[in-house]
Amino acid sequence: MSDTSSQHTIVMVGQTPVETWGARRFEGRIAAVTGAARGIGRAVAERLIAEGATVYCLDLRAELLEETWNGVDRAVTIATDVGDSAAVDAAFERIRAEHGKLHVLVCNAGIPDHPKRAKDFPGDPEPATIDDETWEFVLRVNLTGTFNCIRAGVPLIRAVGLEGGAIVNLSSVAALHPSPLAVPYPSSKAGIIGMTHAFAALLGKENIRVNAIAPAATDGAMMPEDKEYLATLTAKQPIDRLVPPSEMAANIVYLCSDEAQFITGQTVSVSGGMVM
Amino acid sequence: MEPMNDKHVHDIQPIHYPVQVGDVLVETWGMHRFEGRVAAVTGAASGMGEAVVQRFLAEGAIVYALDLSQEKLDRMWGGVEGVTSIAVDVADSASVNAAFERIRAERGGLHSLVTAAGVADSPSRMNAEGGHSPAHLSTIDDESWNFVIGVNLTGTFYCIRAAMPLIQATGAGGAIVTISSVGAFAPYPLPAAYPASKAGVTGMTRAIAALVAGENIRVNSVAPAATRTAMLPTDEALLDSLLALQPIPRAIPASEMAASIVYLCSDEAQFMTGQTVHINGGMVM
Numbered sequence: 001m002s003d004t005s006s007q008h009t010i011v012m013v014g015q016t017p018v019e020t021w022g023a024r025r026f027e028g029r030i031a032a033v034t035g036a037a038r039g040i041g042r043a044v045a046e047r048l049i050a051e052g053a054t055v056y057c058l059d060l061r062a063e064l065l066e067e068t069w070n071g072v073d074r075a076v077t078i079a080t081d082v083g084d085s086a087a088v089d090a091a092f093e094r095i096r097a098e099h100g101k102l103h104v105l106v107c108n109a110g111i112p113d114h115p116k117r118a119k120d121f122p123g124d125p126e127p128a129t130i131d132d133e134t135w136e137f138v139l140r141v142n143l144t145g146t147f148n149c150i151r152a153g154v155p156l157i158r159a160v161g162l163e164g165g166a167i168v169n170l171s172s173v174a175a176l177h178p179s180p181l182a183v184p185y186p187s188s189k190a191g192i193i194g195m196t197h198a199f200a201a202l203l204g205k206e207n208i209r210v211n212a213i214a215p216a217a218t219d220g221a222m223m224p225e226d227k228e229y230l231a232t233l234t235a236k237q238p239i240d241r242l243v244p245p246s247e248m249a250a251n252i253v254y255l256c257s258d259e260a261q262f263i264t265g266q267t268v269s270v271s272g273g274m275v276m
Numbered sequence: 277m278e279p280m281n282d283k284h285v286h287d288i289q290p291i292h293y294p295v296q297v298g299d300v301l302v303e304t305w306g307m308h309r310f311e312g313r314v315a316a317v318t319g320a321a322s323g324m325g326e327a328v329v330q331r332f333l334a335e336g337a338i339v340y341a342l343d344l345s346q347e348k349l350d351r352m353w354g355g356v357e358g359v360t361s362i363a364v365d366v367a368d369s370a371s372v373n374a375a376f377e378r379i380r381a382e383r384g385g386l387h388s389l390v391t392a393a394g395v396a397d398s399p400s401r402m403n404a405e406g407g408h409s410p411a412h413l414s415t416i417d418d419e420s421w422n423f424v425i426g427v428n429l430t431g432t433f434y435c436i437r438a439a440m441p442l443i444q445a446t447g448a449g450g451a452i453v454t455i456s457s458v459g460a461f462a463p464y465p466l467p468a469a470y471p472a473s474k475a476g477v478t479g480m481t482r483a484i485a486a487l488v489a490g491e492n493i494r495v496n497s498v499a500p501a502a503t504r505t506a507m508l509p510t511d512e513a514l515l516d517s518l519l520a521l522q523p524i525p526r527a528i529p530a531s532e533m534a535a536s537i538v539y540l541c542s543d544e545a546q547f548m549t550g551q552t553v554h555i556n557g558g559m560v561m
Contacts, residue, residue: 007308007336021544022306024293197561204523204558216547238489243547250544259305259535262501262528265561266554273489276482276550 011050014072018050019246025257027052030099032092034082034149035109037064039221040170040252043245044106047253049074053104056095058082058149060109082109082145083137085152092152102156104256105167107146110189111138112222113182120224121217123182130182138184143191146170150199150210157208164207166256169196171212171267176275177236189214193267200265209264211255216271219244239272295334298356302334303531309542311336314383316376318366318435319393321348323505324455327534328390333358335538340379342366343393366393366431367423369438376438386442388541389452391432396507397467398423413468421469428473429480436484440493449492451541454481456499456552461560462521474499478552485550494549496540501556503528524557 009022031048035041036057045055054074059065062079069075076098080091095102113123114134124130146169157165174181175189193212200210217223217233219242224230234240251270254260269275294301315332319325320341332339333356341361343349349361360382364375379386396402398420432454443450459466460475478497485495502508502518504527509515519525536555539545554560 007311009308021309021542024306027292200558200561201523205525207524209524238486239492239494239547239549240490247547251548254539254544257305259532259539260555262524262526262532262555262557263536263553264524264558268548268553269551270547272547273485273549273551276485 013046013049014069014075016046018046019250020047020050023051025051025253025259026104029053029103030056030095030101031104031106031256032056032058032095032102032149032153033106033108034058034080034145036077037061037068040215040218040245040248041106041108042068043249044108044252045069045075047246047249048104048256051253054099056091058091058109082107082149083140085148088145088148088152092149092156096156100156101159102153103160103163103165105149105153105157105165106252106256107149107167107169109145110142110170110222112185114138114184118182120222121181122229123185125180125182127183130184134182135184139188139191142185142188143195146192147195150195154203154208158206162207164209164258164261166260167199167208167210168252168255169210169212171196171214173214173216173269173271173274176214176267176269177271196267197265204264209255209260211260211263211265212267213248213252213255214267214269214271214275215243215248216274217242218248221245221248234272237272237274241272243270243272297330297333298353300330302330303535304331304334308336309538309544310388312338313387314338314340314379314385315388315390315541316340316342316379316386316435316439317390317392318342318364318431319391320361321345321352323392323507324500324503324530324533324537325390325392326352327530328392328537329353329359331531331534331538332388337388338383340375342375366391366435367426369434372431372434372438376435376442380442380445384442385445386439387446387448387450389435389439389443389450390537390541391435391452391454392537393427393431393435394455394473394507395424395427396470401467416467416469420467424467424469425473425476428470429476432477433480436480436495440488443493444491449494451545452484452493452495453537453540454495454497455537456481456497458499458501458554458556458559461499461554464518481552482550489549494540494545496545496548496550497552498533498537498540499552499554499556499560500528500533501559503530503533505530518559522557522559526557528555528557
């Protein structure tokens with residue numbers, strides 16, 4: 001049997017070809033994506049733009065943000081530290097002033113460890129090495145940062161009305177699968193699941209959906225170059241490969257779309273079967 | 277739009293990218309993910325299976341529609357382009373094997389299998405419209421238990437077993453989606469055979485996902501809450517009590533279920549396997 005002629009549709013977003021399969025689920029919609037300069041956040045913003053959205057791209061790394069999004073249609077950059085609630089409030093105030101509402105919020109900004117210890121996974125898991133500053137920093141960016149953005153984003157999502165809106169938070173397979181990582185990261189990512197449940201229960205009647213994605217190791221997102229280490233991670237997956245950010249983005253954007261209108265409070269594990 | 281707390285609000289949303297399938301307009305959002313692909317759907321003469329067939333067709337698939345009654349299949353799919361209907365009893369392995377042998381003979385392979393055939397209870401216990409009847413244990417006789425397990429759990433196994441060689445024959449991988457239920461995850465006093473069969477489907481989904489992942493074949497499941505099909509409880513008090521457990525307190529349109537099922541079959545979900553996607557308005561998180 002010959003393989004298929006499935007209809008691929010490539011949309012250029014800046015210099016990036018984005019597969020959409022022809023979907024146009026976000027025409028005229030406003031989205032905000034944190035951690036949008038690189039990795040999964042960038043891929044989510046690209047997919048949303050490819051399907052017609054105007055996307056506010058938030059990231060701490062102002063230069064990278066400009067480098068990625070400068071000159072891209074319907075991408076608006078705001079340099080923001082999600083761990084700083086005043087900065088977050090200011091960013092969402094700008095979105096309010098410019099559009100008055102927000103349909104989609106993807107809370108993707110996150111770090112694997114304190115940068116003084118490790119830029120990438122796995123970090124030093126020995127508890128004695130995890131000082132207060134490290135613990136507080138990782139929790140502040142990953143967990144408090146997600147809360148800051150949802151708190152600032154909800155009034156704008158409410159302004160959409162009963163048409164509804166969607167929030168997707170980035171948890172991690174590290175919150176679900178036992179693995180000897182430095183503990184601030186899995187702790188923060190498990191906290192995101194609890195937060196997702198609570199906000200989903202709170203906002204369901206307003207037709208605002210809140211879900212989480214729990215990715216396995218994603219290529220180019222916080223992952224070290226060390227091929228041997230990466231191989232030990234993917235070997236735990238029945239689908240034994242490193243997933244590209246664009247595939248993770250496809251799943252996140254699906255949860256943001258009207259295709260998933262009755263899915264709320266869920267943590268979808270996109271992990272090649274590492275967690276079932 | 278009408279108030280969200282009215283369970284009777286239907287999915288009268290505007291259809292943005294309508295594709296005509298028979299007499300029905302199907303929302304595709306412009307997607308064509310299944311051009312030239314072959315899909316088989318059980319329980320395809322009504323409800324969720326029917327909606328899945330419609331969505332597959334709208335996105336370009338060639339679909340085998342399987343259900344118990346040829347008459348019902350003909351009424352639903354007669355004259356609709358792209359559909360071949362086959363009468364099959366999923367609880368009868370010989371019947372299932374014959375159906376998939378026919379697909380093999382005609383197409384040589386299969387890309388997607390959706391096992392949507394299922395029953396709420398045995399016919400002897402169901403109310404006139406097909407919903408659940410009360411749950412007292414002593415009323416569930418051997419025949420009722422075996423019937424529900426036979427269709428929902430064993431039937432799902434028979435179909436996956438028969439379809440697997442066809443999916444392997446594509447050489448390009450494929451996807452299977454099984455139907456579990458929120459009843460397998462939420463403690464609710466349904467007649468026990470139904471949640472038992474649906475929890476079994478979840479276990480089977482994981483085991484087969486782990487088995488065939490290396491062949492690029494994905495196996496996932498969806499666990500719906502009350503969906504607007506013939507299996508929706510007709511007892512208003514029961515339905516109200518179920519919907520009250522959902523933060524989004526509405527019965528789910530079958531087309532919404534189909535959107536998620538077909539998504540899991542698509543290449544968009546290439547890295548998802550062994551998962552149960554809960555589509556329940558938040559009833560179970």
